[in-house]
Amino acid sequence: MAFLAPLAGVAATASNATAVGMGVAATGATVASAGISAYSSYQSGQAQKKAASYNAAVSRNNAILIQQQSRQEALLAQNQAQWQEYQQRVLENQAIAKRQEAEGLRTTSEENLRRRRDDYRRLLSRQRAQLGKAGLAMTGSPIEVLAESSARMELEAQDVVNQTRNAIEAMYYEAELLQSGAAAQGADVYLTQWRGRNALTGGKYRADMERTQGKLSLMGAQSAASASYMQAGSSLLSGIGNAGFGYYKLRTN
Numbered sequence: 001m002a003f004l005a006p007l008a009g010v011a012a013t014a015s016n017a018t019a020v021g022m023g024v025a026a027t028g029a030t031v032a033s034a035g036i037s038a039y040s041s042y043q044s045g046q047a048q049k050k051a052a053s054y055n056a057a058v059s060r061n062n063a064i065l066i067q068q069q070s071r072q073e074a075l076l077a078q079n080q081a082q083w084q085e086y087q088q089r090v091l092e093n094q095a096i097a098k099r100q101e102a103e104g105l106r107t108t109s110e111e112n113l114r115r116r117r118d119d120y121r122r123l124l125s126r127q128r129a130q131l132g133k134a135g136l137a138m139t140g141s142p143i144e145v146l147a148e149s150s151a152r153m154e155l156e157a158q159d160v161v162n163q164t165r166n167a168i169e170a171m172y173y174e175a176e177l178l179q180s181g182a183a184a185q186g187a188d189v190y191l192t193q194w195r196g197r198n199a200l201t202g203g204k205y206r207a208d209m210e211r212t213q214g215k216l217s218l219m220g221a222q223s224a225a226s227a228s229y230m231q232a233g234s235s236l237l238s239g240i241g242n243a244g245f246g247y248y249k250l251r252t253n
Helices: 006-135 141-251
Strands: none
Touching: 006 141
16 A cells, blocks of 8 residues: 555645646736726726826807807897897987978078068058058958958968978978987897897806816826826736735745
């Protein structure tokens, strides 16, 4: 049975060698797993960083587009306000012209009325002179004729006065309407200018928000990437440490 002892020693040696091989393989697997985990963390960080960089670029482009759009809206509002100001001046000038026309009519009418009454007085004077030459007393029918002529002439004059007054009032009313339209245009000018200023201010605010959002996204991704790099390094170091400790135990056993 003594010959079995060397065989038992060989078997034990073979068993130890197998255990050592398995331990080395396990150690290698631990290191490989740590490497895979570290690489996966690194790749995740890179992917997050790329996605954030893309989002930041999109935010920057959006900010540029927003500002361009707001400038265009402000320019359109400015052009519209200028046109409204022009329309306002036109209406104001028309109102002024209409008042001037009314005053011109008033002056002309007063002068015409004065001349007409002078004509009436001269006509009545001639009629009196003719009646006097005819030897007719200025009583009875002759005076009634003159009175009737005078009344008729005054009625005609009053008709002219009333017609002129109505025409002047209509002109002033039209002038008021034109002035009201000019005031409304002035209000529209103010609102349009406000809309243009608001477009610029709002566009700048939205563009700044877009840029800030892009920067925050990029900062967050960089932080996540840094964390993933640290996690990758920690996983790799932990795996190497565990593998080294396992190999040490294997060697000491």
